[in-house]
Amino acid sequence: MKLATLNNGMPDGKLVIVSRDLTWVLAADNAAPTLSVALENWQAVAPRLRAQYEELNEGRASGAFRFDPAAMCAPLPRTWQWLDGSAYKAHIDLATRAFGVANPWYERPLMYQGMSHEFLSPTEVAAFPSEADGIDFEGEFGVITDAVPQGIRAAAARDHIKLLVQINDWSLRIPGRDEMKRGYGWIHAKPACSVAPIAITPDELGVAWRDARIHVALHIWRNEQLFGSANGGEMGFGFDDLVAHAAYSRKLPAGTIVGSGTVANANFKEVGSSCIAERRGIEVLEHGAARTEFLRFGDRVRMEARDSSGAAPFGTIDQLVVQAPRTT
Numbered sequence: 001m002k003l004a005t006l007n008n009g010m011p012d013g014k015l016v017i018v019s020r021d022l023t024w025v026l027a028a029d030n031a032a033p034t035l036s037v038a039l040e041n042w043q044a045v046a047p048r049l050r051a052q053y054e055e056l057n058e059g060r061a062s063g064a065f066r067f068d069p070a071a072m073c074a075p076l077p078r079t080w081q082w083l084d085g086s087a088y089k090a091h092i093d094l095a096t097r098a099f100g101v102a103n104p105w106y107e108r109p110l111m112y113q114g115m116s117h118e119f120l121s122p123t124e125v126a127a128f129p130s131e132a133d134g135i136d137f138e139g140e141f142g143v144i145t146d147a148v149p150q151g152i153r154a155a156a157a158r159d160h161i162k163l164l165v166q167i168n169d170w171s172l173r174i175p176g177r178d179e180m181k182r183g184y185g186w187i188h189a190k191p192a193c194s195v196a197p198i199a200i201t202p203d204e205l206g207v208a209w210r211d212a213r214i215h216v217a218l219h220i221w222r223n224e225q226l227f228g229s230a231n232g233g234e235m236g237f238g239f240d241d242l243v244a245h246a247a248y249s250r251k252l253p254a255g256t257i258v259g260s261g262t263v264a265n266a267n268f269k270e271v272g273s274s275c276i277a278e279r280r281g282i283e284v285l286e287h288g289a290a291r292t293e294f295l296r297f298g299d300r301v302r303m304e305a306r307d308s309s310g311a312a313p314f315g316t317i318d319q320l321v322v323q324a325p326r327t328t
Helices: 035-040 042-057 089-099 154-160 173-182 202-208 239-246 276-287
Strands: 002-006 014-018 024-027 082-085 111-114 126-128 139-145 161-168 217-222 225-231 257-259 300-306 317-323
Touching (some): 002 024, 002 035, 014 035, 014 042, 035 042, 082 239, 089 276, 139 217, 139 239, 154 239, 161 239, 161 257, 161 317
Parallel strands (some): 082 257, 126 317
Antiparallel strands (some): 014 024, 139 257, 217 300, 300 317
């Protein structure tokens, strides 16, 4: 299935079903009013959603209307918990070699808890306080779970992954360096993430969803220039491992989003990077100094995962970077 959230002026929006070709949309009124409600009652709601999805794809659904990405919120405009991993060893190895940070690649995943009360829509402007903060994008994939019991093992955690999403985890690199040194978590460095308009069930990817990994290339453009096309399949830990790690000492509520961290591949020279910090690290190693600037106000960032047929199952994130309004 492909699901989205229509912006109806309410905090959680309105759950809609999107056709497989991203052309038509159908309100999910017969199943659940919002995606959060659907996830909390997934076992009962999913069959009704799937029946409507098939009707929509077969052209039998009444009340369908055209899909408009600009009318959509993030699939979950807000939720209980956002937990972001760093599951790509290539990304961590580059940071270690380029910037001399202690290599934290252990036998268990890396993860932090970010803000979850707001996720930006795929087309709204991304507003930040200052260009001096080192504004950066981070192309990621993520999963959304139903309720996960504490202490679950990875093999069982896979069954709790209900939806897959595409994420831009915005980062402010300069305050991030200071916060890392202080060792008490990120606040200034991690503003609201952006999420592509479509959340999909794993079966929509076919063989590209295997080993609890999304084997799809994430294409990223900065001001219409291709920046990177890394494939999501090279995770050192699968999403099942990440969910199990997150649930070690806590239950995870339905609607928990778990991120992969910046998508990175060992052949980065061929496929490029999914964030500016990684590109700068490569430049440090090759030239002795970083050359690529962080984002400026007026820059545009576009992200689109494409499967083997060239289709974009999650839709597109396309955002303009602007200065946040100053308050008096």
